[in-house]
Amino acid sequence: MHLFLAILFLLAAIRWGDWRNWKRYYPTILFFIGGDLLKNMILHDHRMWEYQEPLFAEEIFYGHLVINLLVMAVIYPSTILIYLGRMPFEKGKQIFWILFWVFIYLTMELINFHYNAIKHYNGWNMWWSLIFDMVMFVILWIHHNKPLLAWAFSITWLIILWNVFHLSHNLLK
Numbered sequence: 001m002h003l004f005l006a007i008l009f010l011l012a013a014i015r016w017g018d019w020r021n022w023k024r025y026y027p028t029i030l031f032f033i034g035g036d037l038l039k040n041m042i043l044h045d046h047r048m049w050e051y052q053e054p055l056f057a058e059e060i061f062y063g064h065l066v067i068n069l070l071v072m073a074v075i076y077p078s079t080i081l082i083y084l085g086r087m088p089f090e091k092g093k094q095i096f097w098i099l100f101w102v103f104i105y106l107t108m109e110l111i112n113f114h115y116n117a118i119k120h121y122n123g124w125n126m127w128w129s130l131i132f133d134m135v136m137f138v139i140l141w142i143h144h145n146k147p148l149l150a151w152a153f154s155i156t157w158l159i160i161l162w163n164v165f166h167l168s169h170n171l172l173k
Contacts, residue, residue, distance in 0.1 A: 001117040002053055002067045005108060006074040013078035018085025025080050028144045032076045035154065040068060046171055048124035054116045083137070084144050098141065102133045123165055 018025070051067035083101055088094055109129050112118040120126075135157055143150030161167075 001112060001115055002051060002070055005112075006070050009075045009078040013081045016086065017078065017081030019081065021085065022081065025084050025144070027147065028084060028140055029077045029080045031143050031147070031150065032080060032140060033072045036068065036072055036076070040065075042171055043167075046167065047121050048128075048165070049121065050119050051112075052117055052119065080140070083140065087141065087144075094141070098134075098137045101137050102130070105133045105137075106130055 013019075047064070050064045051071070052064070053067060079101070083097075086097070088097055106126070106129060109118060110126065113120075113126070139150050139153050139157070142153060
């Protein structure tokens, strides 16, 4: 399932990604991957969701870490090359574009959830995924234009989630 989605994203990026200006998007790609790495490191023993591979290639993509690395290596860069590379100039169209990407990510998660390719834990659910995706795509857009502001928003968002889910400070040990 995850390999199929990664291939779809890669093909979409080949077709619609702004490869000519990839260097402009590289910092945001690293920001996206770095945020996911930080989440995986902090929440290693207290995951909110976990990837699994129930359909095919279980012997290759046998666990959350391997699948998450595939997502970071293929899906995140592909997303950024299309998302930022085709971001409209008009505010109204930008809002629609952000919502379109939220819809893509939420649909992808719903499909994964339906086929048991992702499991939610510790109070996480599809509503939280919707909120998370909305915040994430706004922060990615901000990061592309004002990286320090995006870091401030990200830290604030992390603190909010930490408190909403009553995460223990012991996770930082």
